Amino acid sequence: MSAALTPKQEAFCLAYVQTGNASEAYRRSYDVAGETKPETIWSEASRLVADPKVSARIMELQERARDIALVSVGSLTDELEKARSHAMADPKGAAAAVSAIMGKAKLHKLLDEEKSTANVAVTVVIGTRDAAIL
Numbered sequence: 001m002s003a004a005l006t007p008k009q010e011a012f013c014l015a016y017v018q019t020g021n022a023s024e025a026y027r028r029s030y031d032v033a034g035e036t037k038p039e040t041i042w043s044e045a046s047r048l049v050a051d052p053k054v055s056a057r058i059m060e061l062q063e064r065a066r067d068i069a070l071v072s073v074g075s076l077t078d079e080l081e082k083a084r085s086h087a088m089a090d091p092k093g094a095a096a097a098v099s100a101i102m103g104k105a106k107l108h109k110l111l112d113e114e115k116s117t118a119n120v121a122v123t124v125v126i127g128t129r130d131a132a133i134l
Contacts, residue, residue, distance in 0.1 A: 004053045012048055017061040022049050073107060080104045 005013070008029050015025035022045035026032065032041060048054050084100035087093030105111040 005057055009048065009051075009054055010057070012045075013054060013057045013061055016049070016058055017065055022046060076107055077104055080107070 011029040012025050015028040016022055019025055019028075023038070023041045026041050026045035026048065030044070049058070080100045080103045084097050084104075087096035087100060090096075102111065
């Protein structure tokens, strides 16, 4: 927490990054009575967002959130690639390999959820022993 912010300002920053809505962040962070006009909430929330210390903290938290999301996507992609490679090494691992490929496609939003299709190039090498059954 930034030393320059009050606890309520810090709570506002966190709520703003979570919701993306300044008015909602204000409602969550400050004591807002039920009869408070939406215009008053909006005005106070806008005042907070305009405060240089508050806006700097919001930007800092947003950058951290982006970094965490990128690390998560990257690490999950690596894990799925390891699973796919391991599955491809097993003669009976085709289904697991396809599952890992589809997991990567979903993670990177390459999969059209409505159609259940993906724009993913897949190369499968079939050994000569297995080719006879085709």
